[in-house]
Amino acid sequence: MNWITNYVRPTINSLFSRREVPENLWTKCTECGTMLFHRELADNLNVCTNCDHHMAISARDRLVSMFDGGVYVEVAVPEPVADPLHFRDQKKYTDRIKEARKKTGEKDAMLVAEGEMGRTPVVVAVQDFSFMGGSMSMYVGNAIVAAAERAIELGRPLILFSAAGGARMQEGILGLMQMPRTTIAVQMLKEAGLPYIVVLTHPTTGGVTASYAMLGDVQIAEPNALIGFAGARVIEQTIGEKLPEGFQRAEYLLDHGMLDRVTKRPELKDELVTIVRMLMGLEAPIKGDLPAPEAAPEAKPADPAK
Template sequence: MNWITNYVRPQINSLFSRREVPENLWTKCPECGTMLFHRELSGNQNVCSNCDHHMAISPRDRFHALFDGGIFTEVKVPDPVADPLHFRDQKKYPDRVKAAQKASGERDAMLVAEGEINRTPIVAAAQDFAFMAGSMGMYVGNAIIAAAERAVKLKRPLVLFSASGGARMQEGMLSLMQMPRTTVAVQMLKEAGLPYIVVLTHPTTGGVTASYAML
């Protein structure tokens, strides 16, 4: 009896026990509800193989698809003053930023990089809607200015992928000030005679649409 209890039963239980499945193994299509194997979805540029629904793409994945060989170099973006308004709703603003950084692995809602497309060097910037809805704050403003200055310095085109719900409310008027700041950055490119190409991705709304996304 002890042999059955101590050895046989645990073996049977382990045989039929539910195995742990990694959480990121499957992705559910928000349009048709089909469960898609993550690797297959990634290989199909985040497009559902059942209904052709286009899902969001992170800036890094977008750059891997955009640049030759998926090779790119990040452009450093100056860090702005953290929480200048000491904003708080249900959470403190710095806590929301830290949570978004942990979830996305990025510093903020925009990534800037340089690389080549068909051997033509360019500078690119991409917003991450997964980071606080891609909201435009001081960091995003700094990122666009850094991208424009880099493009002008190297005499390269700037390609920008927008994805944003608009201005970041936690930064108040400072967020709205990014509209004229980014407009000046785009004007720098035009005065230098450099191409400025904006790829509007879903969703692009609010102050982002009213500034650098439509210039």
Template sequence: MNWITNYVRPTINSLFSRREVPENLWTKCGECGTMLFHRELKDNLNVCTTCDHHMAITPRDRFAALFDGGIFTEVKVPEPVADPLHFRDQKKYPERMKAAQKTTGEKDAMLVAQGEIARTPIIAVGQDFSFMGGSMGMYVGNALLAAAERAVELKRPLVLFSAAGGARMQEGILSLMQMPRTTVAVEMLREAGLPYVVVLTHPTTGGVTASYAMLGDVQIAEPNALICFAGPRVIEQTIREKLPEGFQRAEYLLDHGMLDRVTHRKNMRDELTTVLRMLMKQPPAVRGDLPPPDPVAKPATPTEKAAPK
């Protein structure tokens, strides 16, 4: 009996037991509720294959799809003071930072990179909403200044992908001071005659919208992105009125002249290539990465034909 209990039964159970499925293999769409396989979702740039809902995407994954061959070089950002106000709510600020860094694998909420898209050299900046809501602190201000300085140095356009809940409360007034600092960074690009293109993703709110996110030469947004200063719920509670359908969403803002384009994530690379090359007064990019065709020879005029050799 002990032999059957201790050996035979566990062996049979191990053969027929159901294997556990890892929890991170499937992602539920927040819009339509469809369960999406992680590889299929990643291949589709974190866009739902059922309802076309644009989910959050990290700057590294975005840059891997944006730059030629997924190759880019990070631009170093100066480190700010770790905890200038010694702020504490339910946790100490350094503890929250360490937790966010461990979860995302990033130093802070903004990544700066340089590379090429369709053979067009650019500087790109991406905000990570998964890092404390993409909140704007001193590091974000340093990052945008570093990006602008590198763009001026290399004479390249700057492309910003915004995604933020606003200023970082743990840094108080120092966070709000990044609004004029980043405005100065944008002005550096304008004085150098370099394009500054902003891609607003879901959500872009608060002090980020009130500063560098709305100062682009061209304003592009992803579909159905929430773009605002104060959220719709706060506005409804303040004015005690029902807001229009789709209020503060990308399509609504496009219809009311606040945006230039609303572009699908899968088409963003081609859109940016076209816009940047136009602003930089460069010829259109060659599809398929082929060499440009030879110029067509003009037909000889009758005078040229009759001229003696």
């Protein structure tokens, strides 16, 4: 035994046998602590297979999961004036926008797309919480108006997935003005006789819940989603009382008449298709695309000789 056997040969073998192993193969559930294989978690739409905890899902992954075959066409959204207030806190607003766009790969906090869900034509708007907390900006207002106008143009229902921490502070009153703007857009849909369905996801708070997020013909939420206007701590300090357990969670709001349904994410598409087709006066959806049954062979007359 010498240094070649003890050191050189094992080193050479390790270099040739080393494999690249991604570090993100497993995700730890923030609720129960279970380690989840990334493919299994993605197949279950980022819902823990052990405790049913609904983790965050990106806006694009949401669109892929909703549309048939993951195929959709994005609806163009007009670009608003950049940094109209020349706002600056610790950083310039323009720098924050650049960072958010680099991080998410998106222009702003909402995506609008059109396509088919269960063979049913729809327009879908999805708020992206990873983009500056999904804050309601002028771009978000433009996106909702564009979604409503496109839905009216095509005669399709509009489905909106909300996820926000409120209005974008860097746009001040211009961000808050998106509350009445989006309310008018929703009213345009109602006057056109088209359904407007809102799916409230975790979290949906602030001015969003005082405008378009609570104006749906049907209000659905994902399990345990935080939904409210002011924070629970602010409310407790204001009224001087302890709030009940589960306050501002989806199940509490359902029990108190603020929601119509609380639906798990893997079941959401089928439920939305059923509701949309019902509101549009269409036939009930068919589960899957099954081939037409083959015609039964004609019965041959019995041979009298046998």
